[in-house]
């Protein structure tokens with residue numbers, strides 16, 4: 268078998284297996300795929316579509332200059348290619364300004380000694396938007412493009428912070444129960460066990476409409492430092508990180524906190540009285 272055919276077969280089988288093993292979704296559900304225009308989320312959308320799931324695309328236009336324009340073009344092309352609906356959330360129209368401005372305002376106001384990282388702020392705001400908008404669209408699930416490398420980095424970052432228990436809230440599916448007000452849309456990560464370089468190869472092989480350049484704001488992220496470190500490890504060492512993750516998850520899952528509170532400020536689901544996004548905005 269040609270190496271490209273083998274990669275395609277293996278990747279698709281791995282994703283199918285993850286969906287089945289963790290019961291990520293079924294064909295009756297409406298799945299909103301959060302597409303950034305990057306290789307991972309574009310691949311997720313194509314695979315879920317190929318496997319016959321009921322998907323719609325959701326894109327947040329972060330208004331980060333040229334970069335966001337390219338991402339917007341890519342997701343529009345994807346929507347046409349698959350002939351599936353694309354919902355666009357324009358951050359400037361909805362929240363008053365682009366991500367760069369929102370983020371700088373938060374960083375300037377913050378009284379914390381260490382500067383809040385660009386990606387951390389952007390990540391919290393994107394998650395908040397995604398949950399709120401997916402609920403409006405009556406989605407059963409939100410699918411994201413998080414891959415094996417992302418998850419290994421997150422796991423290590425939590426260890427370096429001295430808080431491995433934070434990893435309990437990750438996994439191929441985030442289900443928080445009980446959610447009395449039905450405000451939380453479960454998030455699924457079909458690429459949880461697929462390595463980043465394989466996704467890159469797959470997306471190139473399939474000629475998918477993808478923006479390969481990195482976000483220009485992702486400069487000072489702690490994750491980038493961890494990624495550099497992870498890249499120096501051997502393949503076996505990387506796999507061993509995930510072996511630790513798998514066994515830790517099994518143990519922590521039994522005691523993990525699945526309670527949901529509702530933010531006093533915006534009403535969205537939260538772990539505490541005020542959600543992470545409102546905490547940042549008022550900081």
Ligand code: AMP
Nearest residue numbers: 301302303307308325326327411412413
């Ligand atoms: P990131 O936070 O950039 O690591 O992205 C993680 C996942 O969030 C991606 O794989 C996408 O599924 C989703 N995502 C990131 N950026 C956007 C965006 N601008 N619009 C919609 N979804 C996004």
Ligand code: ZN
Nearest residue numbers: 530533542545
């Ligand atoms: Zn809030």
